[in-house]
Every structure is written in C-alpha cells, then in structure tokens.
Amino acid sequence: AQTVTQSQPEMSVQEAETVTLSCTYDTSENNYYLFWYKQPPSRQMILVIRQEAYKQQNATENRFSVNFQKAAKSFSLKISDSQLGDTAMYFCAFMKLSFQGAQKLVFGQGTRLTINP
C-alpha cells in the first residue's frame, strides 16, 4: 500500500516570500503520478500541479513548482512570490498508474499554510 507523509502540519510566511512544502511517499510502483491540491477556507479542493513519475523534468505552473526526487521519494512544492490568496491547506497526493478502473488518490495529512500581509 502507498503512503504519503507531509511532515509540516503548519507553516507561515510573509507575503511575497518563497515557501517550500515537503512531501514524501512510499511505494513499490515505478509508474505513478503525484499531485498537490489546495483547499482554501471555501473547502473547494483545487489541483495546483501534477507530476508524472516517468518525467525527470520538474513540473511548473506559474508561481508553483515542484522538486521531484524519485529515488528519494520526495515531492516538495515551492510557492514563489507568495500571495494572500495562497492561504490554504495543501495536500500532497499519490496515484498509481492504471489503465483499468477508477483512479485512486492517496493523500497526505496536509499542511496549513498562512500568508501574512
């Protein structure tokens, strides 16, 4: 079974700073996907960024980028030029590659990120 661990329950930074959220996972699979989701106070879970394990290049989406270290099973999220609207719970998630059936996401415990003005 896969497990996802986020070791930082809470983080707080000033607006415009850069912050990195940590995530490690455990799996025996070789082909999989990793995701970061954001859950603001509105409760809506929003996909921030995803990474295919077979791709060595780290994914980026505007101010969001990841540091994917497959051998170390590490998948950290970097938020540059942080904004007040980035305040939210952030969840790291793992999905095994499977071409049959539904996709199952396994989530970490989450990191509560607060951006201070």
Place this chain on the structure above:
Amino acid sequence: ETGVTQTPRHLVMGMTNKKSLKCEQHLGHNAMYWYKQSAKKPLELMFVYNFKEQTENNSVPSRFSPECPNSSHLFLHLHTLQPEDSALYLCASSQEMRRGAEGYTFGSGTRLTVV
C-alpha cells in the same frame, strides 16, 4: 464551480435520523468517489464507483450506504450515525487513466454534524 456539485452544503442530523448526501457531475467522467475529511486526519477514501459499479468499499460501516444510479450522480445515504461521523464529506469524479491522469475534480463538500 468545478463541475461537481454537492448538496446540501451543511447538514445537522440526530443519531436516529436518515438523510442523504447528493453529488452530481456533468463533466463526462466515468468514476466517482466519496471521501471523508476529519480534522487532523488524512482524507479517507470511502467508496469508489466506476461506470456506476461499486469497485471499492474501504471497510466503511454499514450506516453509510452509497448509491450510484448513473455515471453522473452519486448519493450517500446516512442512518443511525454516531457523533464521530461528523466530518466534511467530499465527492470527486475523474476520467479514465488512458485519457491522462488529470486527478480528481472535487465538489465543495457537505459539512455533516451528528448531534
């Protein structure tokens, strides 16, 4: 709006009540999921439906009864719940993997309080 709609947004029910949560998606996704989100715990997968067939029941107590009449609608019927069942219940949908792993599209959840 993400395309996945959950109702009601909030629900307070007594332990002897029967209520239902509803989830609806019009994204053309074939799989739908129920997750339970409790404070300070990872999201717990409860049920998985693929093409309206249940493919996973993650050891969920029988007081939770899912129903998936078609690929666009998913219900969670609740009866004789316990206070520890109070949580945010999230519905999600996804497309088949061969079209790319886009992850889930989530609804906004139903905040359930059992009194």
